[in-house]
Amino acid sequence: MIHSSFLDHPLIEVTTLGDFxxxxARRWPDSELLVVDEHRISYIEMAERAVAKAGALQAMGVQSGDHVGILAPNQVEVIxxxxxxxxSGAVAVLLNGRYKSTELAYVIENSDLRWLFTSDRVPDHVSYIQLLYGALNGLREAQDPFALSLPSAPKLKGIVLMEPASPPGFLNNDQFLQFTKKTTPQEVWQRRSEVSLSDPCLMMYTSGTTALPKGCPVSHEALVRTAIEVGSRLTLTKEDKMWNPLPMFHMSFILPFLAVLRKGGSSSSCVHFQAGPSLEMIAKEEASxxxxxxxxxxxxxxxxDDFSLKKLSKVRLINNVGAPxxxxxxxxxxPNATHITAYGSTEITGVASFSHPEDSDDIRAYRSGRPFNGIKVKIVNPETLAELPPGEHGEILVSGFSVLKGYYKSPEKNAEAFDEYGWFRTGDIGSVDTLGRIAYHGRIKDMLKVGGENVAAVEIESFLSQHPAVALAQVVGVPDNKLLEVAAAFIELRPNTHCSEEQLIDFCSGKIASFKIPRYIRFVKEWPMSSTKIQKYKLSEILITELALDKSDLS
Known part of the structure; x- marks a missing residue:
């Protein structure tokens, strides 16, 4: 017989993302779900449009398990x-809008995209049309946008521009919507019923310790269940109105949006973040x-200049990450809001923990709370994998429903990423206290976290090494007040060559994402060495001392 106290615990509720x-929509059909600038949409409108577009995808030939990409700025159509x-049973591949053409070409090919949906909503900031022309050879000359045949992306059947225009190689939005008339609701419902909780529903790419990003498939269960845990931990309600300016290709938008949706609340965002208009939006939408x-x-x-507590008078909760x-x-x-922080990564469906709103300010500044229900965290010696006691620093390992099953098409990386018992090795240094609350202390390897973006130092090193004057490049992270961390490059030049800091930065501009371009460049003739390797931590210390930076910001 079940003990009565067991029945007091919340049940595990999980559905597929579509059913979520x-x-x-059945519970709160007319409630406002999402606002992006001036575009507003209710729960029932979102559901009706999603079902119609699912039918269009099926009519276009999208099969269960196919990969369908989205490359766009924040707009309702992305959601x-x-x-x-x-x-439709397919997998949404959310492409980083900050990629340059080389990176984009790799991800499109590696992810096996069948279809790609894009937008040109913010051409003054970035033209995805021109970016795709640069990434995909032959796209501009394509004769039939309904049946692309591109050597650089052999599986890609077509690209839909979610706008009225249709430049060469693209279908426009009206052409896509014509497919909604070619399926019945019964066909959509049948496909929906075949989707399994264990099926991947989306895939994001994260940088690793190699120069190439890695695909992280996320299952329906992992995404939906994590969203439910977030909403519960943060005590969200139907009355909450979230403001979130982060890009929709990032888990930092998708996950809290779903957490708010689960409670019947509303979310607001912007196509392009600007502080002044954002403060006005926070006040206008009465964001909590x-x-x-x-x-x-x-x-x-x-x-x-327009910041005032009056504009934030309705705000009760703010999520931030950064140095304590x-x-x-x-x-x-x-001071009128409760500030919380989180610990996580794309590989563990965005977050494994949030600090609790009822924790003290000090606890919430230094620690990111306990792991969610169904997720376990332990701290181990990175060399021996022996578990360490509370308070000691070591590598953070995670297991549970939210951990990815493996990187996409990366068996070698998967072998490195998991221990023999299936625990995911985050590569992060952290600790837990006696109550199990997590603190993040940095990266084991030289992965940089620049403004929330993971950047592999070796990726920048590999690119810099293509410059004819560069003999060797080493990249480290140094503290930055705004971005948490920025890249700094140490360069050894080839004999009888000359190159300036400005010339190397110009070499990078427009070829790699702006957040990967080194903020500082220093030239060296000798390297600090161990018996066999360059001691990168000493390079960091040299620059931190030179610039009088606070090393504790990285600890």
């Missing part, structure tokens, strides 16, 4: 397509929950 939306792809996440955004808000000292500054600047 449909269930919410519509995410749900539509899920309902700010998902700021990264120091660059919070700094822009706090330091803007910076988090305490944020707490002092907006």
């Amino acid at each position: 939306l449909l269930d919410a 519509e397509m995410l749900f539509a792809i899920s309902l 929950f700010l998902f700021v996440a990264f120091p660059t955004v919070m700094s822009a808000l706090l330091n803007h 000292a910076q988090l305490k500054i944020n707490m002092s600047a907006i």
Whole structure:
């Protein structure tokens, strides 16, 4: 017989991502779900459009398990397509909008995209049309946009521009919507019923310790269940209104959006973040929950001339990550709100823990809370994998429902990423206290985290090494008040060559993403060495001392 106290615990509730939306639309059909600038959409409108577009995908030949990409700025249509792809049994591949053409070409080919949906909503900031022309040889000359045949992306059947225009090689939005008339609701419902909780519903790419990004498939169960855990931990309700300016290709938007959706609340965002208009939007929408996440955004808000606590009078909850000292500054600047932080990565469905709103300010500044239900975390010696006691620093290992089963098409990386018992090796240094609350202390290897983006140092090193004057490049991270960390490059030049810092930066500009371009470049003739390897930590110390930076910001 079940003990009565067992029945007091919340049950595990999980659905497919498509049903997650449909269930919410039944509960709160006319409630506002999402606002992007001036575009507003209710729960029932989102569900109706997602179902219609799922039918269009099926009519276009999209099969269960096919990979369908989305490359676009923040707009309502991105979320519509995410749900539509899920309902059709396919996998949404969310492409980083900051990629340059070389990176984009690799991800499109590696992810085996069948179809790609894009937009040209912000051409003044980035033209995805021109970016795709640069990434995909032959696209501009394509004769039949309904049946692309590109050597650089052999599986790609077509690209839909979610706009009225249709430049060479692209279908336009009207052409796509014509396919909604070629399927019946019964066909959509049949495909939806065949989707399994263990099936992948989306895939994001994260940088690794090689120069190439790695695909991280996320299952329906992992995404939906994590969203439910987030909503529960943060005590979200139907009355909450989240403001989140982060890109929709990032888990830092998708996950909290779904957490709010689960409770019947609303979310607002912007096509392009600007501090002044964002402060006005926060006030206009009466936002109660700010998902700021990264120091660059919070700094822009706090330091803007239009900042005032009056505009944030309805805010009760703010999510941030960063150095404890910076988090305490944020707490002092907006004392009417509870500031929380999180620990996670794409490989563990975004987050494994959030600090609890009822924790003290000090605890929330230094620790990211306990792992969610169904997730386990342990700290181990990175060399021996022996578990360490509370308080000691070591590598953070994670297991549970939210951990990816493996990187896409990367058996060698999978062998490195998991221990023999299936625990995911995060590569992060952390600790837990006696209550199991997690603290993040940095990276084991030289992975940089620049404004929330994971950047592999070796990727930048490999690119710099292509310059004819560079004999050897080593990249390290140094603290930065806005971005948490930025890249710094140490360069050994080839004999009888000359190159300046400005020339190397110009060499990078437009060829790799701006957040990967080194902020500092120093030239060296000798390297600090161990018996066999360059001691990168000494390079970091040299620059930190030179620039009088606070090393504790990286600890």
